[in-house]
Amino acid sequence: xxxxxxxxxxxxxxxxxxxxxxxxxxxxxxxxxxxxxxxxxxxxxxxxxxxxxxxxxxxxxxxxxxxxxxxxxxxxxxxxxxxxxxxxxxxxxxxxxxxxxxxxxxxxx
Numbered sequence: 880x881x882x883x884x885x886x887x888x889x890x891x892x893x894x895x896x897x898x899x900x901x902x903x904x905x906x907x908x909x910x911x912x913x914x915x916x917x918x919x920x921x922x923x924x925x926x927x928x929x930x931x932x933x934x935x936x937x938x939x940x941x942x943x944x945x946x947x948x949x950x951x952x953x954x955x956x957x958x959x960x961x962x963x964x965x966x967x968x969x970x971x972x973x974x975x976x977x978x979x980x981x982x983x984x985x986x987x988x
Contacts, residue, residue: 880906939964
């Protein structure tokens with residue numbers, strides 16, 4: 880989003896969707912935050928109708944990541960305090976290191 884007109888157009892298109900409670904635009908990060916009970920894919924398609932490139936925000940706050948030191952989590956383009964959303968495959972990989980059945984066995988050794 881480059882100007883006030885682009886920001887206003889995207890905000891108006893999204894705010895007209897049924898179920899949207901609030902819309903917050905951060906032009907510096909080119910980020911749109913939508914709060915409410917609405918399908919995320921519907922919001923994404925509606926923003927794309929304005930001619931703007933849109934994708935889901937790939938970053939989450941660092942304190943919400945279960946394993947913040949997993950490979951592929953840190954990204955140079957991420958804003959401070961955010962990391963890339965880890966895939967569920969990475970989470971399963973770390974969880975399977977230890978067994979609840981035999982607490983003295985470890986697959987890292």
